[in-house]
Amino acid sequence: MTDFSTLVQQKYDAALASKDLLFFEAETVKKDTRGINFEITCVPSLGQKPKAKDNDDSKEGEKKEEKVDPFLSPNPNLLVEEKDQHLILLNKFCVVPNHILVVTKEFRKQTEPLFPTDLYETWVALTTAYGKTPAVAFYNCGPNSGASQAHKHIQIMPLRHDGPQPPLLSAFEEIKDRKAGQIYTIDKIPFIHVITPLDRPFIDSSTSKDELEDYLGQMFFGLLDGMFHQMRQHTQPTKTSYNFVMTDQFMLLVPRSKESAILEHDGKAFEISVNSLGFAGLLLCKSDDEKKALEAHPDLLEFLVQLGMPWSNIVQPAEPAG
Ligand code: B4P
Structure with missing residues (x-):
C-alpha cells in the first residue's frame, strides 16, 4: 500500500502537471524580532489571484449569484484521500508544495470550533504527510481570522527552512519546565494568546483512535477556555475570531480583532492580510514594496498586535495562564 506521504507527493505532481493546481513562486526573507526569526514570504503573482470574498461580478440591483463552495464537490484531481467525515485535498493555490487541506465532507461553518474528529484527522495528516519534515496545521476561524472560504477546512503545510520551524517554536522552547497539558502565555509576545505543549509520550504510546480524539479535543477545548479567560x-x-496553530509539539490560539493591518513605509500605505501562519512567524505579502515595508518594520510582534488583541495595561500576562 502507498504510504500517505508518497500519495500526497504523487497527487501533487500529477495535479501540478495537469494544471489543476497552481504553484506560485515565492521569495523568502528572514527578520529577527525579539529572538523570533520571522519568515516573510513574498509572492507577487498572488496579487493577481481573485479573492474569494471579492469574487462577485454581479452589478448592484442584480440578483447575487450563489458563491461556489470549492470543497463540496471538489475537483477529483485535488482529492488525496477520503476519510469517514473528511476529505484530504490539495490546496489549489499553493505557495509551498504539498500544502493540503482537511475539509469536512458535509458543509460545516468555518466559524465553528474544531471537534475531536476534525483534530484527529488533522493530527494523522500532519504527522504522516511529509515524513520527517516538520509541518504545521492551522485553522482560520471567524470573520477576522484571515479565512476566505466559509466551508470548514484546516490547512497543513510542510516547513523546510533553517532554524526552528515554525519560527514561533523558538519562543515556545523558552518556556521553562513546560508540562504537557498546562496552558501558558509567552512573556515576550505582546498580544493575547495561549499555548499548550502536547503529550508526545502519551500520543506515541499506541494510542487508539478514540483515545487520541478525546485527548486532542480536551487539549483544544481547554485551550479555547483559556483564550476566553484571557479575553475576559x-x-x-x-x-x-481566532487563529489556531498546531505542530507535533504544541497547540496555539490567538484571538483576532482584524483581518488586515495598514503598514506605512516610504510615504506609502499597504494593507497586509494575515492568517494563522503570521502568528507562527510566517508572514505572507504580495509585492516587493510590501516585503520592504515588513522588513523595515521595527518590531513585527507589534505589527501583529494590531491584528490580535493587546494585553490590557491593568493585568500583565501571567505564566501559566488559564
Ligand atoms: P482560508 O483559510 O480561507 O484563507 P487563506 O489560507 O488565508 O488563503 P486565501 O484563500 O485567503 O489566499 P491567500 O491569497 O491569502 O483558506 C482557503 C484555502 O483554500 C486556501 O489555502 C486556498 O488556497 C484554498 N482553496 C481555494 N479554492 C480552492 C479550491 N478550489 N480547491 C482547493 N483549495 C482551494 O493565500 C494564498 C495561499 O498562500 C493560501 O494557500 C494560503 O494558505 C497560503 N499562505 C498564507 N500565508 C502563507 C505563508 N506565510 N507562507 C506560505 N503560504 C502561505
Missing part, C-alpha cells in the same frame, strides 16, 4: 480579563466582549 483584557478586552471588551466582541464577536470571536
